[in-house]
Amino acid sequence: MDAMELRAAAGAAIEVLSRYVETSAAGDVPVVARRMPAVVIEQLDLHHLVREGGLDAASFGDWLEHYLDASTRLHHPGALAHQVGVPDIGSALADLVHGVANQPVSIYEMGASAAALEHTVLGWMVEQVGWDPDVAGGVLTHGGSLANLTALLAARAHVAPDAWGAGVPGDLAILAPPSAHYSIARAAGILGIGDRAIMALDVDELDRVRVDRLDDALARAQAAGRRPLALVAGACATSTGLHDDLLGIGAFCREHGIWFHVDGAHGASALVSERLRGRLAGIELADSVVWDAHKMLRTSALCAAVLVRRREQLPAAFQQHASYLDFDNPEGVDVIDRQVECTKSELALKLFLNLAFRGERGLAAYVEEQYANALAFWRLLRERPGFVVPYRPESNIICFRYGPAGARQAAIRERLLEAGEFHLSSAEVAGERHLRVCVMSPTTGERTFERLLDAIEAAAAVRPAA
Secondary structure (H helix, E strand, C coil): CCHHHHHHHHHHHHHHHHHHHHHHHHCCCCCCCCCCHHHHHHHCCHHHHHHHCCCCHHHHHHHHHHHHHCCCCCCCCCECCCCCCCCCHHHHHHHHHHHHHCCCCCCHHHCHHHHHHHHHHHHHHHHHHCCCCCCCEEEEECCHHHHHHHHHHHHHHHHCCCHHHHCCCCCEEEEECCCCCHHHHHHHHHHCCCHHHEEECCECCCCCECHHHHHHHHHHHHHCCCEEEEEEEECCCCCCCCCCCHHHHHHHHHHHCCCEEEECCCHHHHHHCCCCHHHHCCHHHCCEEEEEHHHHCCCCCCCEEEEECCHHHCHHHCCCCCCCCCCCCCCCCCCHHHCCCCCCCCCHHHHHHHHHHHHHHHHHHHHHHHHHHHHHHHHHHHHCCCEECCCCCCCCEEEEEECCCCCCHHHHHHHHHHHCCCECEEEEECCEEEEEEECCCCCCCHHHHHHHHHHHHHHHHCCCCC
């Protein structure tokens, strides 16, 4: 790497990225660039550059502008579709540092500073959950799906300690609500128990686990010759942003000796706020928790934590050895014995620098603001004729519909995307398709919501083509 070329190219990139953030935050450009892949490939000259190269510090800035012009703008006030973090300065700098220094953190000698950061950040997260950092532990990994898999591997080692060598017993089951993230079913397939081993918990009309029916669910599993590998609860559900009753579920799991896993990928970030952390009451009863920093802690993708109440439960999930790696380095903190990856990015740098720049209070203020914005949007929805909202939001996610049951919410969403000012998602609630908003951008406010409701009414008034 030539230092002078790095300085010139990085300088050009910073200029372009700064303008990108400014124009996105102003909302004067489309939030989503809806171009066909072939068009993007041609505009970015991808085939030629792959074969011939040719980019340099002088031309990189222009190319990057075209690249960003075809992107989805998360800093845009109308970016309301997905649970993807709007990166803050610390996280952005971390990605630059990692791109240059490249400190894989699986064993201490590969990057002492990166390993020290992961140890420190995990200790902070464990304390937020309410566990003793001298007893509990965890690991950072590349995303919530891998984190859920890792947590369930730890649960499998607890329930079936011989599974790593002898194979998976055929009588295991995962108890989970239908609203559980799809990565739970994916993990069941990878674990070897199959997704048919997921036994659905009874839920209410909003897909929240019914604690009063947990005895029945356990009885059904036992009648089918199954024993629980784990019981999964959501904090919060990806689709609705609503929370399961962690206190009630945790007490049930303690009573029956069942591994209690909380998928807090999105909602666990409320733990940093004294005002909001009560929504996760009972999370301290969990045996494992997943928490994605790349959702509500403003880090870029990916940075997910797998936390366990007893730190030795993660190494128990990975029972192997490699002669060329030191799995027990007395000089530092190795994590290769508790993760799927061998080589892993210095993920902690993203979260650490966000904390170092903003502090706990700064991150708490961000979470509180987005939750408050969702509540303000809920109030606007209730005041507008024609809008139906099935619940009061418990996070920054809210589902609603315009028009009577059966109205074409997907068509409304498509027209909004065509107009370019708003990017929404959708989800089913109580069997009915709803529009879904996830308030993530710090630039989103009440004026955004008023314009959105106007735009929805206008989109619904457009008659479909004959």
